[in-house]
Amino acid sequence: xxxxxxxxxxxxxxxxxGVHRFLRDLLEDxxxxxxxxxxxxxxVNVPGPANDLALAAARLVISARRxxxxxxxxxxxxxxxxxxDHLRLFRRLxxxxxxxxxxxxxxxxxxxxDDTNLSELAARMxxxxxxxxxxxxxxxxxxxxxxxxxxxxxxxxxxxxxxxLLGLSDLGHEFGxxxxxxxxxxxxxxxVRVAVNDWFQDARxxxxxxxxHRMLTNFWLQDVSGWITGLRSLPVTW
Amino acid sequence: xxxxxxxxxxYQRASRLAEVVSRGVLAVKRASLNIASPEGDSEDxxxxxxxxxxxxxxxxxxxxxxxxxxxxxxxxxRALLSSELIDxxxxxxxxxxxxxxxxxxxxxxxxxxxxxxLDDAELxxxxxxxxxxxxxxxxxxxRMLRS
Numbered sequence: 001x002x003x004x005x006x007x008x009x010x011x012x013x014x015x016x017x018g019v020h021r022f023l024r025d026l027l028e029d030x031x032x033x034x035x036x037x038x039x040x041x042x043x044v045n046v047p048g049p050a051n052d053l054a055l056a057a058a059r060l061v062i063s064a065r066r067x068x069x070x071x072x073x074x075x076x077x078x079x080x081x082x083x084x085d086h087l088r089l090f091r092r093l094x095x096x097x098x099x100x101x102x103x104x105x106x107x108x109x110x111x112x113x114d115d116t117n118l119s120e121l122a123a124r125m126x127x128x129x130x131x132x133x134x135x136x137x138x139x140x141x142x143x144x145x146x147x148x149x150x151x152x153x154x155x156x157x158x159x160x161x162x163x164x165l166l167g168l169s170d171l172g173h174e175f176g177x178x179x180x181x182x183x184x185x186x187x188x189x190x191x192v193r194v195a196v197n198d199w200f201q202d203a204r205x206x207x208x209x210x211x212x213h214r215m216l217t218n219f220w221l222q223d224v225s226g227w228i229t230g231l232r233s234l235p236v237t238w
Numbered sequence: 239x240x241x242x243x244x245x246x247x248x249y250q251r252a253s254r255l256a257e258v259v260s261r262g263v264l265a266v267k268r269a270s271l272n273i274a275s276p277e278g279d280s281e282d283x284x285x286x287x288x289x290x291x292x293x294x295x296x297x298x299x300x301x302x303x304x305x306x307x308x309x310x311x312x313x314x315x316r317a318l319l320s321s322e323l324i325d326x327x328x329x330x331x332x333x334x335x336x337x338x339x340x341x342x343x344x345x346x347x348x349x350x351x352x353x354x355x356l357d358d359a360e361l362x363x364x365x366x367x368x369x370x371x372x373x374x375x376x377x378x379x380x381r382m383l384r385s
Contacts, residue, residue: 070276085260085264092253095253147242191313
């Protein structure tokens with residue numbers, strides 16, 4: 001099997017022929033995954049904003065597939081000097097496809113009447129409050145309380161929320177995440193965003209330092225004092 | 239409420255930046271290897287990469303600046319680059335940061351002037367920044383999946 005032997009020899013060197021063969025295999029595998037995810041996304045039959053989500057996710061996958069096709073058609077993919085750069089591009093493409101596969105497809109394939117009601121409720125709240133955002137898809141399947149994925153206009157809430165009104169304020173909070181991510185400079189100018197981020201960064205650092213200080217104190221109190229007590233109890237005199 | 243709401247925005251930014259840098263570096267390397275670019279927007283990619291490199295220079299060299307114009311430049315750079323990315327570059331090149339900043343500045347100037355070839359040190363700098371941006375995007379992506 002000379003072909004197999006040549007491939008194995010190439011894998012031994014970092015820039016050998018095996019590396020770009022491996023990259024081509026990765027790209028071909030991802031292309032196949034794109035086709036599967038796209039087909040499933042286009043098959044789902046959901047109403048209103050959920051259909052927009054399906055189309056947005058499908059567009060994401062189709063654009064990734066287009067980039068993969070151009071990469072596979074490009075002889076430079078086989079150039080060992082460019083393998084690290086192409087691998088970086090592959091990672092971004094893989095993430096794009098995973099986003100559609102992990103964050104849009106499962107919710108759309110299991111979209112229920114509760115999700116439709118929540119999405120309609122969200123659209124009505126947004127219209128009444130005249131919030132300048134696209135009405136999101138709201139799904140009741142979260143395992144970590146409320147969360148939002150602004151780039152998909154997707155909000156997830158716990159499974160019990162459709163039967164309760166208590167979480168409505170939290171739904172409004174998630175609208176805020178989508179609003180902030182909306183590409184409109186007048187909503188949150190760069191200098192405000194940087195200032196807010198800086199403040200949180202400093203607060204996070206202080207919290208980390210405080211935690212480290214607490215851990216050191218506990219270490220001293222529990223362990224070091226224990227050693228001193230242990231040393232004192234030794235039957236040795238200095 | 240959950241972290242994913244915030245992390246997803248960080249991911250969008252980190253991913254876009256990493257892609258811009260990777261594509262820009264690829265365009266520059268192709269030119270230096272005399273490989274024709276299949277994309278017609280090679281010039282746009284180089285300009286975008288040069289802008290990112292200039293922001294890196296500002297973020298690394300004017301961190302402690304007190305005057306208003308420098309603060310303004312730092313603000314603009316910080317809007318483009320996350321503090322985690324800058325910290326990772328500082329950590330990576332803590333021993334020779336001044337020389338690194340100079341190499342980045344020269345690389346940015348060479349990329350801005352079409353037809354100017356980049357030397358090995360400048361290409362190495364591009365690889366390091368592309369690697370740091372890629373690592374940052376992957377880190378935020380993994381964090382988003384976990385949250």
